[in-house]
Amino acid sequence: MIYMFLPAAAFFSAFFILPMCRLFLVGGSGAIGWRAYSVIVTDSNYFNALLATFGVALATTVTTLLIGGLVGVFLQRYRFPGRSFLMAIITLPMAFPGVVIGFMVIMLAGRQGLIGQISMALGGDRLVFAYSFLGLFLGYVYFSLPRTILTIVAAAEKLDPKLEEAARSFGANTWHVVWDVIMPGLKPALISAGAICFATAIGAFGTAFTLATRINVLPMVIYTEFTLSANIAMAAALSFVLGALTWIVLALARSAAGNTVAAAA
Amino acid sequence: MAYRKILFGMQLGLCVLVCVFLILPMGLSVIAGLTNNYFVGLDSGLTLRWVLEVWGGYHDTIFRSVWIALACVFVTLIIGVPAAYVLHRSPQRLARWLEELLVLPIAVPGLATALALIAMYGGWGNLRSSWLFILIGHVLFTLPFMVRSVLAVLGGIDLHTLEEGGASLGANFTQRFFHIVLPNCRQGILAGALMVLTLSMGEFNMTWLLHTPFTKTLPVGLADAYASLRLEVGSAYTLLFFLMIVPLLLLMQAIAQPRQKKFELVEDEVVILLSESAKS
Numbered sequence: 069m070i071y072m073f074l075p076a077a078a079f080f081s082a083f084f085i086l087p088m089c090r091l092f093l094v095g096g097s098g099a100i101g102w103r104a105y106s107v108i109v110t111d112s113n114y115f116n117a118l119l120a121t122f123g124v125a126l127a128t129t130v131t132t133l134l135i136g137g138l139v140g141v142f143l144q145r146y147r148f149p150g151r152s153f154l155m156a157i158i159t160l161p162m163a164f165p166g167v168v169i170g171f172m173v174i175m176l177a178g179r180q181g182l183i184g185q186i187s188m189a190l191g192g193d194r195l196v197f198a199y200s201f202l203g204l205f206l207g208y209v210y211f212s213l214p215r216t217i218l219t220i221v222a223a224a225e226k227l228d229p230k231l232e233e234a235a236r237s238f239g240a241n242t243w244h245v246v247w248d249v250i251m252p253g254l255k256p257a258l259i260s261a262g263a264i265c266f267a268t269a270i271g272a273f274g275t276a277f278t279l280a281t282r283i284n285v286l287p288m289v290i291y292t293e294f295t296l297s298a299n300i301a302m303a304a305a306l307s308f309v310l311g312a313l314t315w316i317v318l319a320l321a322r323s324a325a326g327n328t329v330a331a332a333a
Numbered sequence: 334m335a336y337r338k339i340l341f342g343m344q345l346g347l348c349v350l351v352c353v354f355l356i357l358p359m360g361l362s363v364i365a366g367l368t369n370n371y372f373v374g375l376d377s378g379l380t381l382r383w384v385l386e387v388w389g390g391y392h393d394t395i396f397r398s399v400w401i402a403l404a405c406v407f408v409t410l411i412i413g414v415p416a417a418y419v420l421h422r423s424p425q426r427l428a429r430w431l432e433e434l435l436v437l438p439i440a441v442p443g444l445a446t447a448l449a450l451i452a453m454y455g456g457w458g459n460l461r462s463s464w465l466f467i468l469i470g471h472v473l474f475t476l477p478f479m480v481r482s483v484l485a486v487l488g489g490i491d492l493h494t495l496e497e498g499g500a501s502l503g504a505n506f507t508q509r510f511f512h513i514v515l516p517n518c519r520q521g522i523l524a525g526a527l528m529v530l531t532l533s534m535g536e537f538n539m540t541w542l543l544h545t546p547f548t549k550t551l552p553v554g555l556a557d558a559y560a561s562l563r564l565e566v567g568s569a570y571t572l573l574f575f576l577m578i579v580p581l582l583l584l585m586q587a588i589a590q591p592r593q594k595k596f597e598l599v600e601d602e603v604v605i606l607l608s609e610s611a612k613s
Binding site: 069070072073075076077079080083084086087088090091094135138139142143146148154156157158159160161162163164165166167168170171172173174175176178180182210213214217242267270271272273274277278287290291294300303304307308310311314315318 | 341344347348349354356357359362365371372412415418419420422434435437438440442444446449450452453454473476480506535541542559560564567571574579581582586
């Protein structure tokens with residue numbers, strides 16, 4: 069029976085494990101040798117890019133969890149006309165690649181974007197922020213909201229309504245119920261959704277590529293090293309570090325949220 | 334009671350706001366793709382000329398993407414479904430460990446994977462300039478989705494008893510695999526195949542580094558158009574992308590619904606699987 073696993077194992081070893089080992093070696097083969105792996109914290113340019121990347125990722129995660137949590141629980145609780153229509157809209161952008169998301173941000177906040185037109189119509193300046201950190205943030209939120217909302221909806225379905233009734237019958241008010249009953253129940257889902265948001269925002273390339281002509285986030289730095297400076301070793305070292313960071317975030321979340329996230333990373 | 338009504342209203346408001354945020358740019362983009370001059374606005378008249386222009390200049394990227402996506406489904410079926418079956422029958426610790434390895438290409442940013450592939454195989458004959466190079470990347474990225482999707486269904490049926498029944502009637506392993514195992518997990522195979530198709534068609538991260546001028550895919554063409562062509566053309570191109578990807582998504586949702594009653598977990602699995610495509 070085990071031979072049935074061999075094709076997948078062979079493919080995976082040849083095209084992932086070996087190349088990753090090679091990438092690690094290439095990272096240490098540049099002008100500065102193995103120091104390439106520490107440069108990300110010692111060189112202020114790279115370190116600032118790392119901080120910027122983390123900053124955007126953190127802002128995205130907090131915003132997405134807050135909005136996604138509220139909307140997700142609401143959509144699971146209430147049945148009202150138009151609910152399935154709203155659900156359908158939320159599911160729609162799920163499979164959009166990052167480039168398309170970037171373009172969506174341009175449609176909203178680009179040079180010919182809606183927000184600029186509205187701000188002009190209101191008598192102000194043309195408001196254009198698609199190509200700044202704010203635009204990148206908007207893109208990542210756009211990308212992460214649908215999957216976060218659907219994860220929360222699925223998790224809220226598993227909450228036991230009896231616990232809430234019990235809390236209420238003991239006199240807990242709405243905020244107590246939210247904080248002491250609903251939040252703990254949603255914790256695994258929140259952690260796993262948050263980790264995926266964060267990991268996506270660290271490693272996302274497509275959105276940054278479409279928008280971030282002037283923003284130094286890590287994926288863009290790697291891309292620039294690779295293409296413009298042809299510094300393959302540095303690009304390899306940085307992308308290896310980026311990959312490791314992303315993996316660590318997901319692995320930490322998995323151990324924090326228990327086995328329910330095992331499926332989610 | 335009034336308090337609860339206000340709370341309900343506020344939540345509904347937020348919900349609608351989120352939906353507007355999600356759907357509005359899509360609508361704007363569709364309109365821009367069909368407008369003569371978006372800067373002037375709808376007054377300049379509706380036209381199909383941008384769509385035709387994109388079709389004329391970029392239809393090869395669309396065909397190539399579809400071709401690669403189909404090839405990707407084929408490969409993930411051939412190597413992924415048997416792998417899922419083995420994982421299902423393996424001891425739990427081993428299975429978990431192997432699965433963990435197998436999903437690494439999702440956890441690691443596509444940029445890193447693509448650089449690794451180039452570092453390793455970039456100099457190998459004509460592979461670098463072949464569409465097969467892109468296919469390899471796509472299979473790496475989509476294989477876990479196929480495996481997970483089949484595993485989820487396998488976990489919901491009592492395969493052991495079914496197979497035992499088959500064996501007691503004299504079916505050998507091959508017969509059992511093709512007549513018992515595969516038909517029973519066809520839902521998972523179908524869901525997995527749709528997901529692989531959708532993800533492959535939209536994959537950009539790896540493809541942008543793996544492609545050559547002769548192996549441009551749809552998302553690569555999109556990025557080109559966004560960077561260098563007028564907004565209307567980018568929008569028309571996006572419109573074609575929507576036309577291809579949205580039916581797939583709706584189909585995916587449709588097949589996830591009826592199964593919900595049979596195995597409670599399945600819809601969540603689809604959500605989780607989709608959320609794993611968390612790589613823009």
